[in-house]
Amino acid sequence: MNRKALSELTLAVGLVGPGAVGKALLEQLRVAIPKLEREGISLEVRSILNSQQMLLAKNTPSIDLSNWDDEVIQKGTDPSLGVLTEHLKASETPHRLIVDCTASSLIPKFYPKWMEQGIHVVTPNKKLNSGPYPAWRAVKTLQAAGAAHYMYEGTVGAGLPIISTLKTLLDTGDDILRIEGVLSGTLSYIFNTMKPGDRFSEVVWSAKRRGYTEPDAREDLSGTDVTRKIITLARECGAELELSDVPTESLVPEPLRNLEDGGDLMTELAKFDDEWAARLREVDDAGEVLRYVGSYDAESGVCQVGPRRFSKSHPFAGLTSTENIVSFTTSRYCNPSLIVRGPGAGPAITAAGVFGDIITLARYMGAHS
Amino acid sequence: MNRKALSELTLAVGLVGPGAVGKALLEQLRVAIPKLEREGISLEVRSILNSQQMLLAKNTPSIDLSNWDDEVIQKGTDPSLGVLTEHLKASETPHRLIVDCTASSLIPKFYPKWMEQGIHVVTPNKKLNSGPYPAWRAVKTLQAAGAAHYMYEGTVGAGLPIISTLKTLLDTGDDILRIEGVLSGTLSYIFNTMKPGDRFSEVVWSAKRRGYTEPDAREDLSGTDVTRKIITLARECGAELELSDVPTESLVPEPLRNLEDGGDLMTELAKFDDEWAARLREVDDAGEVLRYVGSYDAESGVCQVGPRRFSKSHPFAGLTSTENIVSFTTSRYCNPSLIVRGPGAGPAITAAGVFGDIITLARYMGAHS
CATH class of the missing domain: 3.30.360.10 (Dihydrodipicolinate Reductase; domain 2)
Incomplete structure (x- = not known):
């Protein structure tokens, strides 16, 4: 009856929008990753995409989070959500998520496409939840059908437990x-x-x-x-x-x-x-x-x-x-x-709201509690 | 990449202690079960045990929650945690949990045995968490090793999101x-x-x-x-x-x-x-x-x-x-x-804290969110 062995639980992460919140999240992940590894959760940041550039982890499972900022400048390529998605899907882990830390109305249009491919979406971006109702409905329907999880604690009250409480x-x-x-x-x-x-x-x-x-x-x-x-x-x-x-x-x-x-x-x-x-x-x-x-x-x-x-x-x-x-x-x-x-409000606690969702997602995928 | 099909997610529940909180929980489950079914979560209450008697679901997957009180009196047998455990394990679902709604110091001694068998424990009983440290440590160690989940939102502030927030x-x-x-x-x-x-x-x-x-x-x-x-x-x-x-x-x-x-x-x-x-x-x-x-x-x-x-x-x-x-x-x-x-404090909101844990557990097992 034992659940997944410790080593199995790996989440491959693609981050879109390393602005104030995205940066804070990457820093929180960098600090927490060793502890999470000991708990059997392995987080691999496979790609970081801003409006100008994109960084992909190629020879390592994860981008080096102590150095990503420099690497974006040195090794960044043209940003492409399509390439980011394919790169995530090429990862060996079955658990993939995209974290949208932008405030863009454009990125949420991709959520259904990602979810249809089994890629989970975690975001503090308010635009889908408060944008046109049919688009929101479409994503919630996909979620209810089990295509993928869609999580957004950071959209209201930053890291405060408001969505989860409701x-x-x-x-x-x-x-x-x-x-x-x-x-x-x-x-x-x-x-x-x-x-x-x-x-x-x-x-x-x-x-x-x-x-x-x-x-x-x-x-x-x-x-x-x-x-x-x-x-x-x-x-x-x-x-x-x-x-x-x-x-x-x-x-x-x-x-x-x-x-x-x-x-x-x-x-x-x-x-x-x-x-x-x-x-x-x-x-x-x-x-x-x-x-x-x-x-x-x-x-x-x-x-x-x-x-x-x-x-x-x-x-x-x-x-x-x-x-x-x-x-x-x-x-x-x-x-x-x-x-x-x-x-x-504020980058660190909004990022913590996003991070909390990522941990919950890991538990949904079988991580120990 | 789709997760478990809807019909697969069944939780078999054994309830120990149908007192004020346990009764309130059974009533909340009775009302919620049809809605949960539509969301792909099937909750089967396989056994109810009080200090005098025990009721087991035998010819049906679940005890009839609109009538359990009478049935305990009419069809109840001698209470036995051993029989309750075996009855849960005989259920066809791989997901089993015992809900301890007693205030007993005795029942928590069984948590490790249950968890070692992959049976999850959900409880508002404060005695394990605040009893002798080694017993608490043993359960937490089992949990961290992935034997089973141990959940206890109802132990502090009843249904208020306190444990989950921490x-x-x-x-x-x-x-x-x-x-x-x-x-x-x-x-x-x-x-x-x-x-x-x-x-x-x-x-x-x-x-x-x-x-x-x-x-x-x-x-x-x-x-x-x-x-x-x-x-x-x-x-x-x-x-x-x-x-x-x-x-x-x-x-x-x-x-x-x-x-x-x-x-x-x-x-x-x-x-x-x-x-x-x-x-x-x-x-x-x-x-x-x-x-x-x-x-x-x-x-x-x-x-x-x-x-x-x-x-x-x-x-x-x-x-x-x-x-x-x-x-x-x-x-x-x-x-x-x-x-x-x-x-x-109060039976209904303490029961809601327990119920919330059961839903979270269902999500950990693969239910949609």
Whole structure:
């Protein structure tokens, strides 16, 4: 009755997109690989592909992870997803996965092709889960039919156990009633920091200075990232939603949405400081706080994204820093709900979310626990 | 490259201990089995054993879960773990598991024998994980060697994702620095409820009236249950600890520990109300609250259990009802930490923790995700 012998469990990995998250993942793998070997899991990084170049492991089972960056420059060839796929398939291990660490909408179009060939997909890329519903449905159908696993813990709350928690609730027959969450580190920081009397534009500026925003802060302020995450969770629960179905309150004032240069944003935003000050004063007078929240109501099937008021004793009111929080209200977890909270953005913890999926995948393939 | 065909994945289950949690689990299974069948997971409950009787599925693959209670009474035979094991092994499926829903210290002695035969063990029973270290070590060694899986999400925080979260942190190479938690629903209620001016004995009485305590409330007040849980988490991190190594502040006053009748407890406890009132007043004057906490410090390797003071803005201060909370402080999740919070006791959610493990096990055996 013993399961696979230790030496058998090898996963061949192709990484697409060695940006901030991809780099952090490769570094985590480099450090962890010796320990995983002792536990019977052998991880071979067979290829790394960025938009300019591709590196393939040829004479060794794995690319040397202490040196891949130099090697990409010296030995990299033209990037080709086709060549990457064939190179993975040529590996002797039956277990192959592609890790998509890009933010591209293009790469997810390849997931079905990979999965049809039995190649598993692990990704923190939000584009498939929150893109056109039919494409998402196609991948989930392949997954349910057992073609390959598709894993994406890193898409919501980085490494926080949010997708896995939701899946377990659903798998064990709990009824999801409501999911609510502060799902953007940037917007969490802004609302956790901003006190009555503060100037909105200055708080946004402080988030930018700390490196919490995208180069153009409007990407964060628009709320779209939150909408993508709440859609991911809602679809997991069975909702057939498109991005355009979700009313999203953008924090970018109408006149600034088409500003050519995001650099002007801060000075322009200052013009709206008084509006925010009044809003915040009113909320504070009522003994409440504002938090930028994505929510899904299972009964109505409706998602909503925007600032909402919470009493000061609500779990969302106590957040600090760039913390994410997700509250699952279910038949079993009803008043109080089940809550996961903690840092939910940044390369290292997003990479850890991806890495966690890779380990789970290894267990699905027969690794010991 | 396709994985196992749908029809192949059958798990044969033997349940030991159909008490409150075991009953809730059987009911959850009964409801979920049709949906799981559609997903390619077939769960066959082959045997149910309590301390008096045993029911075996003989002419059908599974015991009828809508009627097992009556059948135990009508058709039950003498309980025998040996017969139960042989009956499971006689099943045609290669995947067999025993679910131990007892609180017994005896049943865990059989885990190694079962695992050596390739029978997986799933349990919310805390006795192995917090009992003598060598017995725990033996089971973990078998597990690491791939004999069988041993899963126990339900041992800490019932269905809350605490064990799985800790395992993922460890698997992905994070360093655990500190784990702290409010791990007893009963003690959570008592400290969340008790305000300066309240009488300790009356708050304990109100917990008892609501059904939150064991029949003899001293079992909760002693803190041993919390010690068992923090040891479970500490051992997962590599600490070699025995129950007796953990300083545990019992809330049962010395003179009451040997009272014959737990029923006298409430009147006797009242004699200590003034002491508690003074303690609480002092804590409140400092702007703090008391919470009954188990903690593990990885650097020193020390666990401690007892009431501790927290500022009113600390995440532990905001708890309500019987909520559990666990905070993982790690290299990656450091200030703020990673927090899981929610109801952490009760038959239905403990059963859901066990059920979640069974689903995970099915995935480890090749079920689709």
